[in-house]
Amino acid sequence: MxxxxxxxxxxxxxxxxxxxxxxxxxxxxxEAGNEVAVVVSAMSGETNKLVDFCRQIAPLHDAREYDxxxxxxxxxTIGLLALALQEAxxxxxxxxxxxxxxxxxxxxxxxxxxxxxxxxxxxxMSQGQVAVVAGFQGLGPDNRVTTLGRGGSDxxxxxxxxxxxxxxxxxxxxxxxxxxxxxxxVSKARKLDKITYEEMLExxxxxxxxxxxxxxxxxxxxxxxxxxxxxxxxAPGTLICDEDEIVExxxxxxxxxxxxxxxxxxxxxxxxxxxxxxxxxxxxxANVNVDMIxxxxxxxxxxxxxTFTVTKTDxxxxxxxxxxxxxxxxxxxxxxxxxxxxxxxxxxxxxxxAGVAQTMFQALSAKGINIQVISTSEIxxxxxxxxEYTELAIRALHTAYGxxxx
Amino acid sequence: MxxxxxxxxxxxxxxxxxxxxxxxxxxxxxEAGNEVAVVVSAMSGETNKLVDFCRQIAPLHDAREYDxxxxxxxxxTIGLLALALQEAxxxxxxxxxxxxxxxxxxxxxxxxxxxxxxxxxxxxMSQGQVAVVAGFQGLGPDNRVTTLGRGGSDxxxxxxxxxxxxxxxxxxxxxxxxxxxxxxxVSKARKLDKITYEEMLExxxxxxxxxxxxxxxxxxxxxxxxxxxxxxxxAPGTLICDEDEIVExxxxxxxxxxxxxxxxxxxxxxxxxxxxxxxxxxxxxANVNVDMIxxxxxxxxxxxxxTFTVTKTDxxxxxxxxxxxxxxxxxxxxxxxxxxxxxxxxxxxxxxxAGVAQTMFQALSAKGINIQVISTSEIxxxxxxxxEYTELAIRALHTAYGxxxx
Numbered sequence: 001m002x003x004x005x006x007x008x009x010x011x012x013x014x015x016x017x018x019x020x021x022x023x024x025x026x027x028x029x030x031e032a033g034n035e036v037a038v039v040v041s042a043m044s045g046e047t048n049k050l051v052d053f054c055r056q057i058a059p060l061h062d063a064r065e066y067d068x069x070x071x072x073x074x075x076x077t078i079g080l081l082a083l084a085l086q087e088a089x090x091x092x093x094x095x096x097x098x099x100x101x102x103x104x105x106x107x108x109x110x111x112x113x114x115x116x117x118x119x120x121x122x123x124x125m126s127q128g129q130v131a132v133v134a135g136f137q138g139l140g141p142d143n144r145v146t147t148l149g150r151g152g153s154d155x156x157x158x159x160x161x162x163x164x165x166x167x168x169x170x171x172x173x174x175x176x177x178x179x180x181x182x183x184x185x186v187s188k189a190r191k192l193d194k195i196t197y198e199e200m201l202e203x204x205x206x207x208x209x210x211x212x213x214x215x216x217x218x219x220x221x222x223x224x225x226x227x228x229x230x231x232x233x234x235a236p237g238t239l240i241c242d243e244d245e246i247v248e249x250x251x252x253x254x255x256x257x258x259x260x261x262x263x264x265x266x267x268x269x270x271x272x273x274x275x276x277x278x279x280x281x282x283x284x285x286a287n288v289n290v291d292m293i294x295x296x297x298x299x300x301x302x303x304x305x306x307t308f309t310v311t312k313t314d315x316x317x318x319x320x321x322x323x324x325x326x327x328x329x330x331x332x333x334x335x336x337x338x339x340x341x342x343x344x345x346x347x348x349x350x351x352x353x354a355g356v357a358q359t360m361f362q363a364l365s366a367k368g369i370n371i372q373v374i375s376t377s378e379i380x381x382x383x384x385x386x387x388e389y390t391e392l393a394i395r396a397l398h399t400a401y402g403x404x405x406x
Numbered sequence: 407m408x409x410x411x412x413x414x415x416x417x418x419x420x421x422x423x424x425x426x427x428x429x430x431x432x433x434x435x436x437e438a439g440n441e442v443a444v445v446v447s448a449m450s451g452e453t454n455k456l457v458d459f460c461r462q463i464a465p466l467h468d469a470r471e472y473d474x475x476x477x478x479x480x481x482x483t484i485g486l487l488a489l490a491l492q493e494a495x496x497x498x499x500x501x502x503x504x505x506x507x508x509x510x511x512x513x514x515x516x517x518x519x520x521x522x523x524x525x526x527x528x529x530x531m532s533q534g535q536v537a538v539v540a541g542f543q544g545l546g547p548d549n550r551v552t553t554l555g556r557g558g559s560d561x562x563x564x565x566x567x568x569x570x571x572x573x574x575x576x577x578x579x580x581x582x583x584x585x586x587x588x589x590x591x592v593s594k595a596r597k598l599d600k601i602t603y604e605e606m607l608e609x610x611x612x613x614x615x616x617x618x619x620x621x622x623x624x625x626x627x628x629x630x631x632x633x634x635x636x637x638x639x640x641a642p643g644t645l646i647c648d649e650d651e652i653v654e655x656x657x658x659x660x661x662x663x664x665x666x667x668x669x670x671x672x673x674x675x676x677x678x679x680x681x682x683x684x685x686x687x688x689x690x691x692a693n694v695n696v697d698m699i700x701x702x703x704x705x706x707x708x709x710x711x712x713t714f715t716v717t718k719t720d721x722x723x724x725x726x727x728x729x730x731x732x733x734x735x736x737x738x739x740x741x742x743x744x745x746x747x748x749x750x751x752x753x754x755x756x757x758x759x760a761g762v763a764q765t766m767f768q769a770l771s772a773k774g775i776n777i778q779v780i781s782t783s784e785i786x787x788x789x790x791x792x793x794e795y796t797e798l799a800i801r802a803l804h805t806a807y808g809x810x811x812x
Binding site (some may be wrong): 016020050053054057060061062064065066067068069071072075076078079082083084085087093096098099143144145201244288377 | 473
């Protein structure tokens with residue numbers, strides 16, 4: 001017997017038949033003798049519809065009213081799933097965020113969970129009742145409904161699993177696990193049996209949209225074992241867990257990429273102390289996040305080139321800010337380029353193994369791909385390359401690290 | 407300055423433009439210096455969709471989960487209306503049933519309001535904030551969401567007006583008031599300026615679908631002045647109020663009708679004490695409501711004919727129950743007829759004036775319409791006639807009581 005949290009996303013509860021299908025999966029876990037809590041998202045499309053209603057009325061809306069509106073999608077699905085479970089002969093009841101309650105801070109529309117009161121549902125789960133809990137929502141300090149930001153139901157599920165000290169948190173979705181890379185690009189991509197929290201965090205923040213980043217951070221912090229698996233098959237998925245639980249660590253676990261990058265180069269910036277601060281200060285003030293930063297070797301005459309990346313959506317704003325400050329910053333020219341992609345090799349194994357970056361550089365060089373910017377962390381090497389080489393680079397790296405499926 | 411409750415039904419908040427229109431009407435009342443609370447229904451069609459979801463999953467559903475699902479429609483509209491008011495420059499916030507709270511009994515899906523806590527919103531209303539309150543929903547003793555039954559938002563509005571001691575409760579709807587009779591039948595039907603609670607109750611229970619019956623009962627009990635008016639025009643509507651507030655009472659205020667009637671006659675029932683009880687007992691047990699009852703003069707031989715009406719939906723069940731009990735009841739024959747209509751003349755004036763019924767009988771007789779059953783109350787005379795005469799009878803009565811518009 002185990003205590004488990006099952007989470008189903010919008011596609012998995014997209015219509016009445018699928019909700020009945022979810023009920024069957026939950027019933028199977030109950031019949032296997034497990035204590036079960038279920039977290040559900042809104043039916044696919046519903047949240048978008050509600051967000052759109054709010055935007056049509058007020059582009060800059062009161063986040064507290066927005067939360068009241070958009071949280072209704074999950075309220076519908078918990079009620080319907082509880083009914084479907086009862087109809088299947090399973091004891092179940094729905095819980096809205098304010099009923100448990102799931103307490104959050106007061107940052108409406110992007111709230112963070114602070115505590116979840118679980119005494120009541122733990123007692124009921126021990127008596128065989130399934131707790132069907134609304135994802136994405138909570139109760140703020142103002143006694144009003146809060147929401148956690150898009151994809152927040154993943155975080156609800158992991159937070160509930162942490163509060164319940166659950167043995168596992170199964171995230172059911174429309175993919176069957178985490179892959180070594182995007183299977184649409186590399187047909188020989190392999191599903192991973194296990195991946196560490198750190199690797200998943202790097203993958204998630206790089207755009208592998210399987211899980212909300214915050215849910216992985218929370219899983220890591222509370223050591224919640226999370227399994228990503230398909231709601232439409234019984235195949236095991238990918239377990240996201242602590243490094244200690246992975247006996248055979250692979251050197252590299254995956255190749256991630258992000259197209260949401262743009263590069264800015266400031267040509268001939270004065271090469272003196274404090275210049276970086278004077279450039280990035282105004283960007284921070286304008287809410288522009290800067291990612292990779294490279295400062296080239298000095299030109300003659302005390303000048304240097306500075307290159308960095310921002311997200312594509314921030315590019316226009318960043319260029320505006322830097323152009324406005326051209327006099328103060330004293331650079332010669334600004335070059336912006338949004339035809340770039342960031343490709344990253346991720347693996348906890350590289351902490352203890354040299355040569356991972358070298359393999360990457362050689363593989364790209366062999367295909368004639370020029371590296372524009374490089375950045376590294378303990379478990380990741382990222383390069384910025386021209387966007388047209390995206391698929392070629394990913395395939396070359398997948399092969400170079402011996403990750404192709406047999 | 408007045409304190410007012412404004413209620414808008416599903417058609418009035420049916421899309422984003424209409425919600426903005428509601429915001430304009432509310433803004434006008436605020437700018438006129440009034441303290442305003444608004445009660446809204448779900449966008450038209452939404453509640454039906456949610457009810458249908460529940461039915462698809464479980465025909466006999468847990469009413470607590472049903473309530474969690476169907477109450478979301480109003481939660482959406484309060485948030486959207488609060489946003490629209492803010493966008494129009496009006497201070498506003500939404501309140502769900504559990505937030506005020508609006509407490510109800512535990513009869514899920516048909517709950518009754520017990521108390522409404524208003525201290526907080528009264529304080530905020532006095533500071534110029536509009537309270538946007540979800541209709542149809544409340545908080546049960548089990549700390550779960552309850553709903554009040556279809557049309558319950560009218561009751562929410564009247565109950566809120568009573569709790570707030572509001573000067574008036576304006577019910578905005580898609581008709582512009584209460585008419586002397588159905589304008590689709592009588593083109594000369596007149597809109598009434600005022601009507602008493604008692605008359606409105608008789609009209610409502612007879613099928614004039616302007617207001618939920620329970621809301622009128624509640625208005626009468628707490629002496630809440632209710633005005634029915636159009637959300638699409640500025641014309642004054644019909645005030646539903648105490649008899650004392652109506653100086654010029656009309657003898658007859660309206661002609662109502664109900665097609666949802668069926669007649670059953672038991673031929674040659676034994677004419678002895680207790681026979682009525684032995685007939686209607688089994689019907690009550692089978693949850694069949696009996697309305698008009700007439701016992702004819704005895705035939706010879708200690709037998710009598712008994713005629714009564716039930717709703718059309720109950721007819722089949724009633725016939726079954728009586729057929730099963732034929733031996734016990736000892737009647738000779740059962741005759742059922744669903745081609746009947748009940749036409750009623752309503753008016754508090756008839757309490758003090760004789761001859762109202764006589765005028766009715768003469769008017770019908772002059773058109774050759776046969777009266778099958780008659781029943782009377784203090785302020786109403788009802789007759790059952792063949793359905794094919796419905797329009798003819800209503801027009802004749804409307805003219806006979808001098809109600810035709812000039």
